[in-house]
Amino acid sequence: MSASSQQQGPVVRWIDQRLPIFSFLQHELHEYPTPKNLNYWWNFGSLAGIVLVIMIATGIFLAMNYTPHVDHAFDSVERIMRDVNYGWLIRYVHMNGASMFFLVVYIHIFRGLYYGSYKPPRELLWWLGLIILLLMMATAFMGYVLPWGQMSFWGATVITNLFSAIPWVGEPIVTWLWGGFAVDNPTLQRFFSLHYLLPFVIVAVVMLHLVALHTAKSNNPLGIDPKSDKDTIPFHPYYTIKDSFGLGVLLIVYMALVFYAPNALGEAENYVPANPLQTPEEIVPEWYLLPFYAILRSVPDKLGGVVLMFASIFILFVLPWLDTSKVRSARFRPIYRQVFWIFVLACIVLGWAGAQKPEGAALMIGRLATAYYFFHLLILMPILGKFEKTRPLPESISQPVLKN
Ligand code: HEM
8 A cells, every 4th residue: 555545544545445446646746756947838738738728628618619610600609609608708718728838848848958858768758748839830720710710711711722732642532522523511610620539639749748857857958857855846745836926927918918918819700601602812720730831832832832831740750869969958059048938939930920911021031030940940950969068067957056
């Protein structure tokens, strides 16, 4: 019998002896030895988990009042906004939750890039994260189609049409995806079905992500492994309280959006019902997909653009091997810590370029940022790792603190 179940009451002990869920939780959430130097950038994993739960909870209530049919979808969403009790609130929390989810996860990824959290032994943890990212993109894309506004319809048409660039089988694939010869009712129904399903697949992959995390253990801002018990503290109460503070800050930003600017991040055009006979002047995806949209449009050839866009994500899967540096954290890599910020800037510029018309200066700037994105990952990372003169690493996590 574990120490934890001995401390519990008889009911918990009875259950725990037969199914050790309490010992498991005690071990993984309470005692989990966590490096004692984690900064606030380590809050974003748990924040992502909380936003995921909020998305599923609000989504289930929305689905109770939503009708996945081309003749009723738009009106059913308007009914949610006007007639369903607190429907407007549930919808705005869900809609803006998608933006918060991507914001939190993007920060989570850039944290990993800065502190080298993708490097051994955390490669599979990183891969599972990337799978989550791909699933999130698919889910968000299909969710955006459901209100069946102009942007829903035309966004779905443009993005699914990308598959037609594949030689030979492209056209049949698009027809198969649509379930017909245009984006129509079968498309809407399958997107609804998958939009409901995929978040639960994300939950399953998040579980694996956490198993991988608890196997490899958390990295930390110094990027060195804990040497003794002195370098770690129990997760609870130290990080549960720190995560709660982070949650408070997140909720302030999130609720400010929901209550004061619920449509700031959306497109007005999507409040116009879908009309297959009228193409909007501009078709733009949501902000969190814009960098990838910019990469897609930076190539004049359709197939080339599609390949480059998918490559921009798949390349991240080989990052643990592209980065040849022995040192994890950018704190000890004087050059990497500067080019890292150029990379962040390139991603922001890509986001900006994705929202512009693909012509003139905006197109050129988008192309330059695309070039830097690939140059950074494919050329700079391997070369820097070999030639950069890194700063000496401290002997342990405690040493820099105790020395002062
Ligand atoms: C639903 C989305 C996600 C959830 C709920 C989630 C959850 C978490 C949690 C709770 C942690 C531990 C706390 C922390 O280090 O912040 C973590 C760590 C980590 N996550 Fe995620 N994650 C998600 C997406 C991603 C993505 C998209 C990536 C990368 C592409 C990623 C890569 C990592 C890495 C490398 C670590 C280890 C960090 C370290 O110890 O330094 N995660 N994740």
